[in-house]
Amino acid sequence: MKCTIQECNGEYEERYISQVFTRQGVSVVIERIPALVCNFCGDTILQWETTERLWEVLEAKAKPERFLPAYTYQALNS
Ligand SMILES: [Zn+2]
16 A cells, blocks of 8 residues: 655555553553554554554553563663
8 A cells, every 4th residue: 555645655564563652651562563654754554443452451551461671861871
């Protein structure tokens, strides 16, 4: 499918992306989200069902599968 961004000639490809969400002030990472990503400009489209599912997961406060190291940029420079 051709990219919907004006003047971009890229094509959307099926990929898995990682996204950081904020839940009650805390960052939550969800990995391997199926998405369509433009191979030129990077524009990303999520299916409606995927978006709904993400909201369900974030609302449900599901137990994390694992924990990741997290840093703030400012802390890295001090
Ligand atoms: Zn594009």
